[in-house]
Amino acid sequence: MASHRRGPRRTGGGRDRTTFGELYDRYAKPAYSLARRIRVDPDLAEDVVHEPFPALWRNPAAYDHSRGGFVPA
Template sequence: MADRGRQYLLMADEDLMALVESEDSGAFAGLYDRHVRAAYSLAYRMMGDRQAAEDLAQEAFLEVWRAARSYRADRGSVRTWILSIVHNRGIDQLRSSASRRRTQDKVEAVAVTTQPSEAFAETWRNSQRVQVREALKVLPPEQLKVLELAYFSGYTHLEIAELLDLPLGTVKGRMRLGLKKIRGYFEDRGMAVPG
């Protein structure tokens, strides 16, 4: 059995995935050992909490086990695929918790009377958020994806390039064009670009 474990260490990720498809738990353990640190690191950057990051990484690897047949080598490396599962599940969790927070904020806003200056500041922030959301709608999907990963998920240019399997220059170019379009959106409407 120890020989089999050593054999997994020497195998390429794609070969391990083929074995995971046929429910080889040793191959899965090999993939897990190889990629759990990167998955946890990404999960921690997204969630900002150790326990939440551990839970997210575990959920992602369960998905790897269940969805091994959906991996396509022509779309990217196994590592990129695993990290995209972590990212997508993390985004889902963040959206869900943000939705719960918004509901809680609405309930608290009704219950608590705020000072006029606080109410004005909150109204101003909300209107800026709406303006930014409207501006994002004018972007092509490839530029929107890069900006979302950078500004809402906190990825670096290099991490985005790896995650999307794109050259670094392409990521930077899409980001520059997307920001230019957003700036143009605000300037065309005579509005200040929210800071």
């Protein structure tokens, strides 16, 4: 399994779809649960969760590991 602590990695100049898919599959549901507790409105909670994933896909270099890594859920 890929290391999730460092975020998605690039392979051959492109994005690693497998790693990104694993990140999404692993963290979208727990992130939604947390957002749902903070944002009572389910639509707002969904927006909060779904915005970072495409941003991370478009620009994985913007991921700042010093601000916190992905930890196993």
